[in-house]
Amino acid sequence: MLASLLSLASDAGPSPISHPAIDAFKNFVNAVSVPEISLPLFTIGFVLMMVGYRWWTKPSVATLLLLLFCLFYFGSMLIDPNYRLIIKKPDNVPITMMLLSVGLCLWVAFRQAALNDQRIEKGLPLPDADKDDKVLVWPDLVYTELICLVLATALLVLWSVLLRAPLESPANPAGPPNPSKAPWYFLGLQEMLVYFDPWMAGVILPGLIITGLIATPYIDTNPKGNGYYTVKQRPFALSVWLFGFLILWVVLIVFGTFLRGPNWNFFGPYEYWDPYLQVPLTNINLSDYFWVFALGKPLPASPILREIVGIIFVSAWVLVLPPVLAHTVMRRLYQSMGAVRFYVMAFHLVIMALLPLKMVLRWVFTLKYFVYLPEFNLNL
Amino acid sequence: MPQPLHSVLEYIRSSQPWNSIFRHGIPRDRRTRVMAIMSNVFLHLHPVAVRKSGIRLSFTWCMGGLTFFLFLAETISGVLLMFYYRPVPEYAYSDIIGLRAHVTLGLLREIHRWGAHAMIIAIWLHMMRVFLTGSYKPPREFNWGVGVILLVITMLLSFTGYLLPWDQLAIWAITVGSNMGKATPFLGMGGPFSDVLQLPGGVPLVTTRSDAAYLLLAGTSVGENALMRFYVLHCIALPLAAATLIAVHFWRVRKDGGISGPL
Numbered sequence: 001m002l003a004s005l006l007s008l009a010s011d012a013g014p015s016p017i018s019h020p021a022i023d024a025f026k027n028f029v030n031a032v033s034v035p036e037i038s039l040p041l042f043t044i045g046f047v048l049m050m051v052g053y054r055w056w057t058k059p060s061v062a063t064l065l066l067l068l069f070c071l072f073y074f075g076s077m078l079i080d081p082n083y084r085l086i087i088k089k090p091d092n093v094p095i096t097m098m099l100l101s102v103g104l105c106l107w108v109a110f111r112q113a114a115l116n117d118q119r120i121e122k123g124l125p126l127p128d129a130d131k132d133d134k135v136l137v138w139p140d141l142v143y144t145e146l147i148c149l150v151l152a153t154a155l156l157v158l159w160s161v162l163l164r165a166p167l168e169s170p171a172n173p174a175g176p177p178n179p180s181k182a183p184w185y186f187l188g189l190q191e192m193l194v195y196f197d198p199w200m201a202g203v204i205l206p207g208l209i210i211t212g213l214i215a216t217p218y219i220d221t222n223p224k225g226n227g228y229y230t231v232k233q234r235p236f237a238l239s240v241w242l243f244g245f246l247i248l249w250v251v252l253i254v255f256g257t258f259l260r261g262p263n264w265n266f267f268g269p270y271e272y273w274d275p276y277l278q279v280p281l282t283n284i285n286l287s288d289y290f291w292v293f294a295l296g297k298p299l300p301a302s303p304i305l306r307e308i309v310g311i312i313f314v315s316a317w318v319l320v321l322p323p324v325l326a327h328t329v330m331r332r333l334y335q336s337m338g339a340v341r342f343y344v345m346a347f348h349l350v351i352m353a354l355l356p357l358k359m360v361l362r363w364v365f366t367l368k369y370f371v372y373l374p375e376f377n378l379n380l
Numbered sequence: 381m382p383q384p385l386h387s388v389l390e391y392i393r394s395s396q397p398w399n400s401i402f403r404h405g406i407p408r409d410r411r412t413r414v415m416a417i418m419s420n421v422f423l424h425l426h427p428v429a430v431r432k433s434g435i436r437l438s439f440t441w442c443m444g445g446l447t448f449f450l451f452l453a454e455t456i457s458g459v460l461l462m463f464y465y466r467p468v469p470e471y472a473y474s475d476i477i478g479l480r481a482h483v484t485l486g487l488l489r490e491i492h493r494w495g496a497h498a499m500i501i502a503i504w505l506h507m508m509r510v511f512l513t514g515s516y517k518p519p520r521e522f523n524w525g526v527g528v529i530l531l532v533i534t535m536l537l538s539f540t541g542y543l544l545p546w547d548q549l550a551i552w553a554i555t556v557g558s559n560m561g562k563a564t565p566f567l568g569m570g571g572p573f574s575d576v577l578q579l580p581g582g583v584p585l586v587t588t589r590s591d592a593a594y595l596l597l598a599g600t601s602v603g604e605n606a607l608m609r610f611y612v613l614h615c616i617a618l619p620l621a622a623a624t625l626i627a628v629h630f631w632r633v634r635k636d637g638g639i640s641g642p643l
């Protein structure tokens with residue numbers, strides 16, 4: 001925070017430090033930040049976060065993690081001009097705020113969950129479990145609200161004094177900037193366009209995020225963990241939701257804003273956004289894999305026959321996988337939830353899982369589409 | 381307190397106007413504190429007493445309250461901005477420049493823009509805290525749903541506002557967004573099955589001049605009609621919807637038994 005404020009004061013900023021060791025570090029970070037490496041790493045980090053929450057939430061460990069993060073995040077501004085440009089872009093400043101505040105709030109939540117879970121294991125009552133332990137709203141709550149209000153006003157004014165609202169050249173309907181980006185809070189969706197066509201990334205997936213969120217209270221029948229932080233009593237709900245929010249939403253926003261340059265090409269955090277970079281498009285459809293590569297035949301003329309493998313696969317994924325889950329690994333869940341709840345949940349779950357699945361297949365097999373039906377504008 | 385000031389205050393507090401506004405004494409004891417909440421239309425959004433857990437900053441992070449504060453800040457700064465801004469391509473951009481150059485305390489636009497970003501962050505965090513405390517569980521299922529709609533409205537408010545400065549950033553960001561509308565299955569020209577909906581006689585129902593993106597933009601690209609449409613949505617329709625739902629949301633927080641806590 002401080003570092004970013006300081007370097008905001010001077011427009012050019014300090015000239016970047018360079019040293020062979022720093023260059024090696026930069027090359028390393030650039031190399032591992034490509035999605036096919038960094039997304040699996042983030043996922044591993046996520047699993048560790050969920051499993052090791054009693055350890056990393058200790059104040060000493062958490063402080064150390066915060067310091068390391070800030071050292072990397074803000075320190076990088078000193079060693080690389082490209083990175084500094086990205087972080088200092090006024091419209092990207094809210095993303096920095098978002099990352100820091102999400103991290104802080106996660107810590108506050110998981111810390112209390114760790115303490116609560118410990119008490120639950122020992123059979124002790126939770127703090128504040130006494131329902132009748134009430135305080136009057138005046139003064140306790142009203143004053144807290146007043147202080148929050150004053151602080152928030154002060155912060156908002158300070159932010160507005162320090163940072164001008166951006167304004168680019170007047171709208172020119174004939175000259176799109178490259179890259180053209182949606183506002184940052186939608187960039188998770190724009191990043192999904194790498195893997196899906198707009199009808200999926202821009203319509204179906206956001207629609208299912210909304211219906212899935214609204215359905216959440218009705219499909220989560222676990223009565224525990226109502227009104228207090230806990231991880232142990234609701235590991236499944238927390239894992240699914242936080243994976244969606246942290247990895248498939250927040251991390252994709254960071255990719256879309258910080259790491260996608262001209263022509264939506266991927267650039268490491270310390271790379272120059274070269275507008276002339278040519279990336280060959282080598283992605284291959286499932287139908288090509290099946291007919292041409294596996295069977296050695298030309299593609300059939302009939303579109304449905306041509307795409308039959310993909311159609312069968314996607315239908316099976318959406319229609320057959322949920323009942324299979326219901327009778328195998330998720331049997332207990334199915335029995336406790338009942339059919340309607342379970343299938344609503346499973347439907348959202350398999351569609352959500354389609355995104356990581358497609359990512360992995362793209363990285364490993366350069367898969368373009370499961371189903372490629374330009375005849376109907378239906379590519380998946 | 382020095383004696384003269386004290387007696388002035390005493391005089392004011394015993395005057396008829398004061399007592400007509402505040403129908404109770406200074407909130408010093410239990411009775412007057414309860415009265416302070418009950419007799420004020422704004423404060424009586426609150427219950428009179430709350431569980432200790434509910435007001436702990438570590439529990440709610442005050443995020444719902446901050447979202448609401450930012451909504452109010454956006455409303456006030458937005459009304460002020462409306463005095464200076466004309467939603468037509470000829471003037472929009474130069475009005476924005478003028479805001480910076482000619483308006484006293486020219487921070488309005490900054491406050492409005494950064495406040496909007498902050499509101500997005502606050503609402504996500506509020507949702508995350510409600511999720512992590514399991515506060516959507518019975519009896520609060522419905523209020524969670526109201527919240528989700530508020531989330532959508534908040535994002536749409538930000539999205540529609542993004543177009544109004546009418547600079548390169550604005551129109552191309554909105555173009556990216558509205559191109560997605562073109563891809564709506566059945567209803568968008570570029571989406572799957574766009575030719576399925578037909579009138580009798582094979583007249584296509586969904587064309588570039590009647591599809592989902594056209595509904596949003598009132599045109600085939602982001603132009604002056606889109607600017608007017610986004611302006612009305614941004615300044616009138618969406619804020620009204622948000623304010624209404626926030627009222628429902630707060631009402632339900634109380635009716636559902638106040639802020640959740642361990643049973």
Ligand code: HEM
Nearest residue numbers: 440444445447448507515523524527528530531638639640
């Ligand atoms: C304009 C947006 C919103 C405003 C102004 C708002 C405001 C508030 C406030 C002031 C509270 C009291 C407790 C607290 O501060 O945490 C609250 C509670 C609640 N909010 Fe929101 N909220 C908004 C959006 C949302 C969203 C997006 C969700 C979820 C998707 C949501 C779900 C809830 C629920 C379930 C409660 C009850 C929590 C409990 O009893 O512990 N709200 N809201």
